[in-house]
Amino acid sequence: MKIRDNLDALIEKHPEIYEAYSRFGKAVHEQGGPLDERTRWLIKVATSAALGYPKAQLTHMTKALEAGCTPEELEHTILLVAPTAGFPRMMEAMERLREHLRSPEEIRP
Amino acid sequence: MKIRDNLDALIEKHPEIYEAYSRFGKAVHEQGGPLDERTRWLIKVATSAALGYPKAQLTHMTKALEAGCTPEELEHTILLVAPTAGFPRMMEAMERLREHLRSPEEIRP
């Protein structure tokens, strides 16, 4: 799988960089404030959807589902991005959600 | 206040456009899925923060606070944007949060 390949290559070649990045992400996630796990991942889905990053969105959707978010909550999250980010960016994100729900084991990073 | 001025001018000159936009925003917000009011506004704060829209972020933060979100939850939301959007974009959004909390009545749109 492509996301893993690229990440694995980074981890193999630059373990200290990936480690430092992971710690930064973790610090923000766990020590940045009081939001619960589900809300955290929905916010990250909104972020990657708004910015148009397909692979980050896949990772964030997977994590959100693992944290107990429902497909309907993911869909609501993506729809909420539309007025601010514009319709096309939302539609691209929505397509990725639909593909992910159709074949999670194939696409799951 | 600048945000209101610009919005008022639009509403006055193009009421049907603003009306249609509001309905779209409302449809997405209320009929887009099951997320509660607080989470909806946090997601919108994340969106405007990630995209770097100062005035939209002010509106979203005001609405989030009115919906019962705490300043700490807004801060957590903005911090969560950093790994995906990059540090400078998060810092710009954080500065707007801090200024908003310092003088809500002045800046509040």
Next chain:
Amino acid sequence: MKIRDNLDALIEKHPEIYEAYSRFGKAVHEQGGPLDERTRWLIKVATSAALGYPKAQLTHMTKALEAGCTPEELEHTILLVAPTAGFPRMMEAMERLREHLRSPEEIRP
């Protein structure tokens, strides 16, 4: 066809959201001012080209051609984006125009 699939899924699942969005787009298009139909679509082609949204650009190009714009006018529109948006963004949009003109019935959304 992918654009239609994604749009159809939205329309089926969230008819009221798509309806509200369509009204907003229509209000802006028809009541936003005096520009004629052809100019409106060229402006939308410029917008989706400048922002790098492939599917929106396909829709806008199709509508522009239906409104009577020539391929040369679409090309001119896209070229005009280059100095402001940078060369790569223009070239991506130009490639989509070329592919669209080669096989309109296949790609046409």
Next chain:
Amino acid sequence: MKIRDNLDALIEKHPEIYEAYSRFGKAVHEQGGPLDERTRWLIKVATSAALGYPKAQLTHMTKALEAGCTPEELEHTILLVAPTAGFPRMMEAMERLREHLRSPEEIRP
């Protein structure tokens, strides 16, 4: 005036770069296709509005008005950007139009 200052400094220090850039802009503008002068500038207004470049938008609006476009046409152009680029980006551009029309001689680059 700031736009001129910055441009003058570039022209003074790197005349050959500005000259080359101007030729590129001119080639795109005049030899890129059949669009008339007014439409060309509206397309450039749409581009700088969609991308959020305040100074480029000022230049493009000034040129559009000089080419005979009306304020209503500029307004329509900017409104048409909204569904694709999102509401906040359009509103920022609309505010710049309004300020420009209020005090053209002050802001005019």
Next chain:
Amino acid sequence: MKIRDNLDALIEKHPEIYEAYSRFGKAVHEQGGPLDERTRWLIKVATSAALGYPKAQLTHMTKALEAGCTPEELEHTILLVAPTAGFPRMMEAMERLREHLRSPEEIRP
């Protein structure tokens, strides 16, 4: 090859536009200041990586390698983009570097 196809089509149809663009790029490159050839191309790799332009990045990487930059220098350049542009944008650029190094003759524009 796609990059060449698209570029060739532009050159064939609008030689004067491509010529003007090339001169602009050359003026910036050769007369813009004292940086040596290798550094110039690394800066262009950073630019296309930060902005997420796959084809421009391929061109810039090819030129950087031709100018004597090592794969390790390209990798360092792309990694340096991460804190400012965010992790996903860097990872996309890194994947393009890896693919380019694996099969340069296939992908090389």
Next chain:
Amino acid sequence: MKIRDNLDALIEKHPEIYEAYSRFGKAVHEQGGPLDERTRWLIKVATSAALGYPKAQLTHMTKALEAGCTPEELEHTILLVAPTAGFPRMMEAMERLREHLRSPEEIRP
């Protein structure tokens, strides 16, 4: 000074997040590859210039000058961004360079 204020507030309130971010930046900078200190900072200037982050660009320019880069090298770096990112983005970055060189002690973060 605004940059410091905002950064100081983050450091005071979330020392562990800033610490983790700094380590990530340092890992990328020092362990990401063989580029020398001067080239690293020029690449970061190109990145913040291309993405339009004023405060990050100030930090990167300050560090680049401290590392021994000349104003002419910074200017060349920013000019090189223009063909890929578009003229307006480069001009905004150039204005920040000029202001920084005029009054380094005032603006220096």
